[in-house]
Amino acid sequence: MENYYQPEIECASAEQIRAWQNERLVKQVKHVYDNVPYYRKKMVEKGVEPGDVKSIDDLYKLPFLTKDDLREAYPYGLLAKPLEDCVRIQSTSGTTGRRVVAFYTQNDIDLWDECCARAIVAAGGTNKDVVHVCYGYGLFTGGPGLNGGSHKVGSLTLPMSSGNTERQIQFMTDLGSTILCCTPSYAAYLAESIIERGLQGSIKLKAGIFGAEAWTEEMRHDIEEKLGIKAYDIYGLTEISGPGVSFECSEQTGMHINEDHFIAEIIDPVTEEVLPEGSKGELVFTSITKEAFPLLRYRTRDITVLSREKCSCGRTHVKMKKPMGRSDDMLIVKGVNVFPSQIEMVLMNKGYPANYQIIVDRVHNSDTIEVQVEMTPEMFSDNVGEITGREKELVGALKAMLGIYAKVKLVAPKTIQRSEGKAVRVIDKRNLYK
Numbered sequence: 086m087e088n089y090y091q092p093e094i095e096c097a098s099a100e101q102i103r104a105w106q107n108e109r110l111v112k113q114v115k116h117v118y119d120n121v122p123y124y125r126k127k128m129v130e131k132g133v134e135p136g137d138v139k140s141i142d143d144l145y146k147l148p149f150l151t152k153d154d155l156r157e158a159y160p161y162g163l164l165a166k167p168l169e170d171c172v173r174i175q176s177t178s179g180t181t182g183r184r185v186v187a188f189y190t191q192n193d194i195d196l197w198d199e200c201c202a203r204a205i206v207a208a209g210g211t212n213k214d215v216v217h218v219c220y221g222y223g224l225f226t227g228g229p230g231l232n233g234g235s236h237k238v239g240s241l242t243l244p245m246s247s248g249n250t251e252r253q254i255q256f257m258t259d260l261g262s263t264i265l266c267c268t269p270s271y272a273a274y275l276a277e278s279i280i281e282r283g284l285q286g287s288i289k290l291k292a293g294i295f296g297a298e299a300w301t302e303e304m305r306h307d308i309e310e311k312l313g314i315k316a317y318d319i320y321g322l323t324e325i326s327g328p329g330v331s332f333e334c335s336e337q338t339g340m341h342i343n344e345d346h347f348i349a350e351i352i353d354p355v356t357e358e359v360l361p362e363g364s365k366g367e368l369v370f371t372s373i374t375k376e377a378f379p380l381l382r383y384r385t386r387d388i389t390v391l392s393r394e395k396c397s398c399g400r401t402h403v404k405m406k407k408p409m410g411r412s413d414d415m416l417i418v419k420g421v422n423v424f425p426s427q428i429e430m431v432l433m434n435k436g437y438p439a440n441y442q443i444i445v446d447r448v449h450n451s452d453t454i455e456v457q458v459e460m461t462p463e464m465f466s467d468n469v470g471e472i473t474g475r476e477k478e479l480v481g482a483l484k485a486m487l488g489i490y491a492k493v494k495l496v497a498p499k500t501i502q503r504s505e506g507k508a509v510r511v512i513d514k515r516n517l518y519k
Contacts, residue, residue, distance in 0.1 A: 089202045089238045094345055095400045099393075102344050102402065107140040109373035110348065114138045114147070117379055120165040123158045124150070124381065141348060144371065145359050150383045155185045155324060164188055166377045176224040177323045187323050188377035194233065196374055200329030200343045201234025207334045207341070207398070208292040208317040210264050212239030217262035217290075219245040219253055219271065220297065226327025227297050231266040234329060240264070247271065250278050258287040265293040269300035269308065269316075270508035273439050276311035290314045296321065296328055298508060299408065299426050303433025318407055324383055325370050331405055336397050339404030346374045349403060350382070351391055365390050368405065386411045416511065418445060418452045421489050425510045428456055428491075431482045437461070440501045446514045455492040456483065459501050 097105075115135040118125050127148040128134070137146055155163065164171075170190050177185040189197070205216065216235040220227025228246055235242040243262060245253055253275065256262065265272060272295055279288060290312055296319040305316045320340050321328035330347055331340035342349050347370050351360045354367040368385045372378075387408040396404065410424035417423070425443060432441055440459040445452065456479070460467075464475065472495055479493040502509075 089206045091203065092399070095203065095341070095402060097345075097401060099401065103141065105345050106348055106373060109345075110141055110144065110371065111135075111138060113371075113373045113375075113379055114381065116376075117165055117381055121163055121379075123154070123162045124148075144348065144350065144382070147371075147382050149357065149369070150380050152185060152324070152384075152386075159184065160186050163378060163380070165379055166190055171377050174224075175226045175229065175323050175327060185324055187326070189326075190376045193326070193376055193378075196346060197230060197326045197329060198233035198237045200326070200346060201230045202237035203234075203343065204294060204317070204319050204329050204332030205231070205234050205238050205240065205264065207332055207400075208264060208294050208315070209335075210235075210238055210240055210292070214238075214240045214263045215243065215261055215289075216240040216264045216266060217243045217245060217253075217257055219247055219265070219267040219275075220328075221247045226321065226323050227266075227268075230321065230327040230329055231294065235266075250275065254279060254282065254284065257290070258284060261289045263289055263291050265290055265312070265314070267293075267295065268297045268508070269295040269304055270298060270439065272308050272312070272316070273304065274503050276308055277438075280311060285313070288312065292317060294319050294332075299410070299429075300439075301426055301429045301433060302407075303430055304439045307433060307439065320405070320408075322370075322383075322385060324378075324380060325372055326375065330370070334396065334398035334400055338396070339392060339406050341396070341400050341402045341404055342391075344402045347371065348373060349391060349405065351389070352384075354384075354386075354388075362391055362393060365409070368408070416443075416445060416454075416513070418454050419489050421487060423454070423487055423489075427486050428483065429510075431479070431486050432456075432458055435479060435482060440503075442501055442509070443511045444514065445511065452515070453492070454489070455494060457494045457496055457501065459498055460495050462498050464495070465498055 118135045131148045133146050171188045172191050173189045175187050218228055218231045222228035232242055232244050243256055272293055291314055293314050293316045295316055309316050317333040318340055319328050319332045321330040331342040333340050350369040351364055351366040352369055353360060360366045368387045368389050370383050371381050388410050389408045390406045392404050410426055415422050415424055437458050442457045444455045476493045476495055483491045
C-alpha cells in the first residue's frame with residue numbers, strides 16, 4: 086500500500102457529505118438518548134426527543150455539552166456502551182479540576198486511526214516514509230493517534246514519545262526520519278538542538294505534523310526554515326477522539342474537518358447563537374460515528390472560522406482556520422481581551438525566537454502584564470543600551486497590538502525552561518489572590 090488517500094470520501098460532493106451527516110446524526114442522537122442518562126436528562130429539560138432531530142438542520146435543537154459536564158459526569162456518566170465493549174481510555178492532563186476521560190471501542194480506535202492516516206497522507210506521507218512520533222504516549226492522545234495513523238498508512242513508525250532529545254536526534258539521523266510529529270514548541274526546540282550540533286545535513290525530514298498547542302504563522306515559517314521542511318497543522322481534542330479531527334493539506338490555508346465523522350458549527354460564545362459560514366466564533370463539534378463516548382454539540386472554546394471555499398488539493402470537506410485563541414483561555418487584562426498568539430506574532434515578526442512567557446499579576450488592585458523574551462545569542466552580545474532600546478521597541482509594538490502597556494524583559498538565551506510537551510506560555514498570578 087503506497088498511499089491511504091480516500092478520494093471517494095475526502096473529495097465527496099456536498100450532497101453526499103450532507104447525506105452521510107443526516108443519516109449518522111439521526112442514529113447517533115437515538116444512541117445517546119437511549120444509553121446516556123446524563124445527556125437524556127439535558128434533552129428532556131430542553132423539551133427535545135430523538136424524533137425531533139431529522140437532519141443536521143435540526144442540530145440547533147440539541148443542548149450543548151461543555152468540559153464542566155464531562156468533569157461532572159466523570160468517570161462513566163457519558164459512556165454510551167457497556168464497559169466490556171470498550172478497549173481503551175485516553176485522558177486530558179487534568180491541570181484544573183477532575184480529569185476528562187474518553188472511552189473507545191475497537192471501532193472507535195479504527196476510525197481514529199483512519200482520520201490520522203488522512204492527515205499523514207495530506208502531509209505527503211506514504212508507506213515509504215519513516216514517521217517519527219514524539220508526541221507523548223500513554224493517556225495523552227497525541228502519540229497513540231499519530232502512531233495508529235502511521236500504521237494505517239503503512240509507514241515505518243518510530244514511537245519515540247516525548248523527551249530525551251539526544252536519543253530523538255540519534256534515531257532521526259540513524260533511521261532517516263522523514264515526517265516529524267510533535268508539538269510546535271518541541272519542534273522548535275529540536276531545530277535549535279540540531280543546529281547547535283551542526284547536524285542539519287544529516288536530517289532527512291521533509292514534513293512535520295504539529296498540534297496540541299497554539300502556534301502562529303511566524304512560528305511555522307521559522308520551523309520550516311530551520312528544519313528544511315513543510316510544517317502542517319493538525320487539530321483534535323481528547324473529548325472528541327484526539328488528533329485527526331482536522332488537518333492541513335498542501336495548500337495550508339486551513340484544516341479540513343473529517344465531516345464523515347464530525348459535524349462542525351460556529352456559535353457566538355456569549356449568546357450561543359449559530360453563526361453563518363465565514364463568521365468568527367466558537368467551534369462546536371458533534372461526533373456522529375463514535376460509539377463509546379459520542380459527544381453531541383460539544384463546545385471546544387476554540388475561536389475560529391469555517392470555510393467551504395474550493396481547495397486546490399481537491400478535498401471538499403469544510404476547512405477551519407487555525408484557532409485564533411480560546412474563549413476560556415483568553416486573558417482579560419485591564420478590561421482588554423489578550424490572546425497569547427497576539428504576543429507571539431509580534432515577537433516573531435521582530436525576529437525573536439519562540440521562547441517566551443507571559444506573567445500576569447495584580448499590584449495595588451491593578452492588573453500588570455510582563456512578557457519575558459529570550460534573546461538570540463547575537464542579541465545577547467549587544468550592550469546594555471542596545472538591549473534597553475530593544476525592550477522599548479517591543480513595548481511599543483505590543484501596545485499597538487494589544488492596546489495596553491506590557492512590560493518587556495529580555496533574558497539570556499536558554500533562560501526560559503524548554504518544554505518537551507506543551508509549552509507553558511502563561512503564568513497568571515492573579516489566581517493566588519482569589
